[in-house]
Amino acid sequence: MNLNDIPEELLRLAEDMLDGQPEYQKTTDPETKHALIEHMVLQILIMEKARRNPPVYRWDESTFNEVAVLSERLIESFPNTRLIGIGNSPSYVIHGIDCSPNKQNLNIETGHLPFSSRYMSVVDYPEDAISYRVDLKSPDYKATYNAAVKNRNAYRRLLEELSLDPKNIVETFQKSGKKTIVIDNIQSGTSFASFIDIMYDLTEESGINKTSFSDAFGCAVFSSIYPISAIILPDKNLYVGARHFEISQFMVKVLSGLYSQETDRFIPSYAPEDWDKPPRAITGNERIVNEIKSGIMGAVQAITPLRPTNPVSLQPEVTSNNSSQTLIL
Numbered sequence: 001m002n003l004n005d006i007p008e009e010l011l012r013l014a015e016d017m018l019d020g021q022p023e024y025q026k027t028t029d030p031e032t033k034h035a036l037i038e039h040m041v042l043q044i045l046i047m048e049k050a051r052r053n054p055p056v057y058r059w060d061e062s063t064f065n066e067v068a069v070l071s072e073r074l075i076e077s078f079p080n081t082r083l084i085g086i087g088n089s090p091s092y093v094i095h096g097i098d099c100s101p102n103k104q105n106l107n108i109e110t111g112h113l114p115f116s117s118r119y120m121s122v123v124d125y126p127e128d129a130i131s132y133r134v135d136l137k138s139p140d141y142k143a144t145y146n147a148a149v150k151n152r153n154a155y156r157r158l159l160e161e162l163s164l165d166p167k168n169i170v171e172t173f174q175k176s177g178k179k180t181i182v183i184d185n186i187q188s189g190t191s192f193a194s195f196i197d198i199m200y201d202l203t204e205e206s207g208i209n210k211t212s213f214s215d216a217f218g219c220a221v222f223s224s225i226y227p228i229s230a231i232i233l234p235d236k237n238l239y240v241g242a243r244h245f246e247i248s249q250f251m252v253k254v255l256s257g258l259y260s261q262e263t264d265r266f267i268p269s270y271a272p273e274d275w276d277k278p279p280r281a282i283t284g285n286e287r288i289v290n291e292i293k294s295g296i297m298g299a300v301q302a303i304t305p306l307r308p309t310n311p312v313s314l315q316p317e318v319t320s321n322n323s324s325q326t327l328i329l
Contacts, residue, residue, distance in 0.1 A: 014040040068299035071096030079106040089185035089255040091266035099300040114270035118191040119145035129230035132193040151275035166203040173216030181218040224249040
């Protein structure tokens with residue numbers, strides 16, 4: 001690409017977008033600058049083409065298959081665990097796990113936990129982790145954070161009802177060897193980081209050793225942007241490891257909701273402002289929800305090879321038969 005052939009307005013836009021990037025600012029080599037500008041021009045042209053011809057996002061055979069493949073990958077990765085979807089977006093994948101015969105073969109329990117909204121902001125990207133901090137500068141985030149502090153005990157009661165409070169998570173691990181793995185589809189990850197913040201606050205308030213909780217608790221995230229190996233909350237000296245599963249940008253959009261919030265949801269929205277009330281009933285379109293569930297089930301059954309039963313576990317032996325059952329909303 002010859003820079004002389006690029007319209008002046010497009011060239012100026014590319015240079016403006018590059019101006020804040022350290023690599024562009026530091027280089028004095030004309031060829032390197034040329035290459036960076038050329039790459040940015042191509043990115044602008046691609047974005048403009050996408051804007052003019054946006055892809056059609058929909059539930060179809062390809063999206064059902066991607067959910068099925070992701071469900072099977074989670075099953076293979078986490079035998080002998082409780083896999084819990086946080087909010088609505090991972091609920092489709094949890095349904096895929098529920099449709100697989102390997103769920104029972106590999107001793108997996110599933111559940112859903114309603115959680116919406118956020119009050120954390122990204123502050124850094126150390127290597128392949130993301131660091132977050134409570135954002136009190138944004139009026140909306142500050143209001144959400146204050147509501148989370150005010151209604152935290154109410155959310156604790158919901159966790160207890162679902163056998164997903166920190167005490168139960170630790171006891172389940174100690175009795176049955178089952179870790180509790182929370183799952184979310186993330187983009188910036190600020191909502192998921194807010195959930196992690198709440199869980200560790202409740203752990204501390206319950207008098208539970210953080211190390212014991214971390215041994216019993218894990219995270220799995222899926223995104224299309226970059227590998228994420230950990231959620232870091234530096235103000236609380238927390239480094240929470242995460243298993244990353246890459247998904248397509250198309251699937252990110254599908255999992256984030258194609259229709260209105262009241263149409264294809266499996267799990268209700270539940271922000272801190274509402275924690276003093278029970279989660280409201282789902283009022284989605286029953287036909288659409290059933291079509292999505294049926295499509296996922298068919299895809300799972302078509303691709304799922306049976307895994308051996310009774311997988312060898314490296315977790316502690318079962319010392320009690322009183323392991324708790326995770327409820328599904």
